[in-house]
Amino acid sequence: MKNCDTIPFYVPWITKDDKKAAVESLNSRWLTGGPKAAQFEQKFADYIGVKHAISVNSCTAALHLSMRVLNIKPGDEVIVPVLTFAATANAPIFCGGKPVFADIDEKTLNISPDDILNRITKKTKAIIPVHYGGQPCDMKKILEIAEDHKLHVVEDCAHSLGAKYNDKQTGNFGIMGCFSFYPTKILTTLEGGMITTNDEKLAKRLKVLREHGMNKTALDRESDAKWYYDVVDLGYNYRLTELQAALGISQLERVTEGIKKRIKAASYYTQKLSSPALRGIITPYKAPNRSHVFHLYVIKVQRDKTGINRDELFRKLTDNGIGVSVHYTPLHLLSFYKKFLNDNSMTFPTAEHVYEQILSLPLFPTLTKKKIAFITNKIEGIIASKM
Numbered sequence: 001m002k003n004c005d006t007i008p009f010y011v012p013w014i015t016k017d018d019k020k021a022a023v024e025s026l027n028s029r030w031l032t033g034g035p036k037a038a039q040f041e042q043k044f045a046d047y048i049g050v051k052h053a054i055s056v057n058s059c060t061a062a063l064h065l066s067m068r069v070l071n072i073k074p075g076d077e078v079i080v081p082v083l084t085f086a087a088t089a090n091a092p093i094f095c096g097g098k099p100v101f102a103d104i105d106e107k108t109l110n111i112s113p114d115d116i117l118n119r120i121t122k123k124t125k126a127i128i129p130v131h132y133g134g135q136p137c138d139m140k141k142i143l144e145i146a147e148d149h150k151l152h153v154v155e156d157c158a159h160s161l162g163a164k165y166n167d168k169q170t171g172n173f174g175i176m177g178c179f180s181f182y183p184t185k186i187l188t189t190l191e192g193g194m195i196t197t198n199d200e201k202l203a204k205r206l207k208v209l210r211e212h213g214m215n216k217t218a219l220d221r222e223s224d225a226k227w228y229y230d231v232v233d234l235g236y237n238y239r240l241t242e243l244q245a246a247l248g249i250s251q252l253e254r255v256t257e258g259i260k261k262r263i264k265a266a267s268y269y270t271q272k273l274s275s276p277a278l279r280g281i282i283t284p285y286k287a288p289n290r291s292h293v294f295h296l297y298v299i300k301v302q303r304d305k306t307g308i309n310r311d312e313l314f315r316k317l318t319d320n321g322i323g324v325s326v327h328y329t330p331l332h333l334l335s336f337y338k339k340f341l342n343d344n345s346m347t348f349p350t351a352e353h354v355y356e357q358i359l360s361l362p363l364f365p366t367l368t369k370k371k372i373a374f375i376t377n378k379i380e381g382i383i384a385s386k387m
């Protein structure tokens with residue numbers, strides 16, 4: 001294939017309209033804490049189908065604030081999947097709480113509801129399911145468990161903007177949903193995040209915590225023509241800038257188109273990888289009653305059937321100019337969590353087994369069929385040379 005011998009893992013999709021919106025916001029009087037963020041919040045809430053959306057400057061900030069407003073404190077435990085990004089597990093730690101890992105479901109790679117049950121103690125306060133790769137978790141079972149044990153559910157929707165479980169979008173199921181707008185995500189504001197909720201009291205408190213714990217924003221003070229404000233809580237500066245909000249609004253207008261492109265690219269990958277020569281490669285499993293927005297396209301490499309292990313395939317694809325990645329090293333294998341939880345002997349059999357096999361292939365809205373065919377042909381060639 002000519003002029004196509006490097007394919008990065010991810011290429012952002014920034015259009016002329018996005019750039020125009022960003023420049024316009026720079027020409028406005030408000031650069032942060034202004035009307036664009038409020039507009040973005042309203043449009044986002046409408047898109048998800050919730051009453052409130054609170055913008056913040058990352059999903060990490062969103063998860064942190066969600067733990068704060070649930071009053072997670074020292075001694076409290078929060079159940080999180082062991083196969084996730086560090087930010088999910090760090091959120092309770094920021095508040096003095098403890099993340100408790102649960103194993104995953106082998107097919108969907110989402111948190112296993114059965115293992116959530118094994119991890120519940122008297123100290124458990126909340127569960128943070130992560131809709132891994134863009135496919136919703138088994139929310140029916142998770143919500144039943146939460147109700148039976150009086151636990152809060154905060155959805156980590158970093159991967160799942162636009163994904164549906166039984167025709168309802170993620171971000172609707174828990175008491176809060178936390179979204180990421182990091183460059184590789186379904187929608188990007190460079191860095192950024194959003195919290196969705198139907199609870200008005202929580203929404204108000206989240207807005208206060210986002211802005212230094214102040215009871216009035218700069219925009220409120222200008223419209224009141226009063227300088228006075230009180231600090232009513234220990235807050236942070238977690239605001240999204242106006243440029244980021246303008247970019248978010250522009251991107252939200254074509255989010256459905258972007259998701260369609262991802263789904264189309266994923267189904268082409270699956271078609272190409274279903275060739276008999278590639279029967280040792282397992283393509284992503286799709287559970288019933290759920291849509292998958294394919295933030296990630298994760299294959300499993302079965303060594304016994306391909307003659308190659310994941311690490312070797314990773315290296316060979318990288319050597320061929322194809323950007324691949326692994327999502328994720330299970331958290332219990334990482335130094336910080338071993339030390340923090342003072343436990344070197346944690347074991348999660350499914351996550352450990354799956355971790356040996358998973359490989360994320362390039363997937364972004366502008367990825368062409370030609371490039372996908374180039375990637376899958378390379379995989380086929382590498383495996384053929386091993387057999």
Ligand SMILES: Cc1ncc(COP(=O)(O)O)c(C=O)c1O
Nearest residue numbers: 058059060085087158180181182
């Ligand atoms: C599952 C998950 N949760 C949380 C985050 C944190 O998002 P952010 O980078 O916006 O803080 C990420 C980021 O990749 C993620 O993948």
